[in-house]
Amino acid sequence: MKLSGTKSLALAFCVVTALAFTSSAQEEDGAKFKDRPMKAAFASKPVVVDGKLDDEVWKNAIVYDMSLPVDTSSSSLPEYLNKKRDKTVKEGAKVRIAWDKDFIYISAEMTDSDLYCYGEGDQQHYYKAGDVLEVFLKPENNDNETWYWELYAAPNGKKTALFFPGAGCKIFPEADLHPIEEQKTGAVCEGTVNVWEDKDKGWTAEMAVPIKALTSRGEKFGPGSKWKILVSRYNYNRYFPSQELSSFPQLSKGNYHLCEEYALIEFEPDFIK
Missing domain, CATH: 1.20.5 (Single alpha-helices involved in coiled-coils or other helix-helix interfaces)
Structure with missing residues (x-):
């Protein structure tokens, strides 16, 4: 016609x-996913990184709740199982961030009824070995700053640091070759790790990332600078159809490398000179 x-x-x-x-x-x-704020409290004295979360700064820091991504579907599951996936997180986590002249600090309280951690040393890919807290940090002070870090705190207190030149350049084993010696991690588990027959309560973790390492290429850091962050976790549980991925801020999809959707750090001013 x-x-x-x-x-x-x-x-x-x-x-x-x-x-x-x-x-x-x-x-x-x-x-909706661009430059959402996450406030970093200023720590008047160094945080003791032991996983206990009893330092004064954590009492004053804003608490942020992790969420599932908007799209919770998994490419590894058939459609009928994806339809059954929860839209709200089964086991929640509360996160806080802080900073001082030497470190940026991250803490997390995580509900976890089935604790796993089969790794033993530092610089391991702990997301393959069980539960893990992951922190992504990225400078954005200018268009040239494409690089970012992926940092772990595991239930056994071990640490990992991965470095990527950019989201389009996630190459292994090159990413493994940049450990941060001064990175600190601590964890406390409430339950029995790697015993699937019982029920656990959860775990807490702390991480301190040295600003010296983050600014080794001339990056600015602190008030007046632009840094983005994602705090996320892998939660393995025998009752889940697959591991639960949650984060703050919430992502559009379950991909922790969506740098555009990371939160923008708002640094509380340093009033102590």
Whole structure:
């Protein structure tokens, strides 16, 4: 059927309008995940990184709750199982961040009824070995700062530091070759690790990342600088259809390398000179 000139123009207008609306909706949806703030309290004295979370700064730091990604589907599961996946987190986690002139500190309280950690040393890929707290830190003071770090605190108190030149350059084993010696981690478990027959309560973790390592390429850090962060976890549990991935801030998908969706750190001013 041949359309008249008027009908052709009307159809073309409808198509263009629909495409423009879709593009606008996608941009608006993406904006929801951009530069959400996460406030870092200033620590007037160094945090004791032992996993106990009893330092004064944690009493004053803002608490942030981890969430599941908006899209919780997994490519490793069939559609009928993806439909059964929860939209809200089964086992929650509360996170806080702080900083001083030497470190940025991260703490997490994690509910976990089934604790696992089969790794033993530092610089291991603990997300393959059981439960783990992961922290991603990325400078964004200029367009050239594409690189970022992926840092772990495991239930056994061990640490890992991975470095990526950019989100499009996640290459192994090169990423493993940048351990941060001064990185500190501590963990306390409430339960029995690697015993699946019982029920556990959870674990807490602390991490201190040296600013000296983060600024070795000339990056600025602290008030007036632009840094982004993601605090996330892998939670293995025999009652779950697959490991539960949750984070702050919430992500659009379960991909911890969506750097565009990391939170923007708001540094509490350093009033102690």
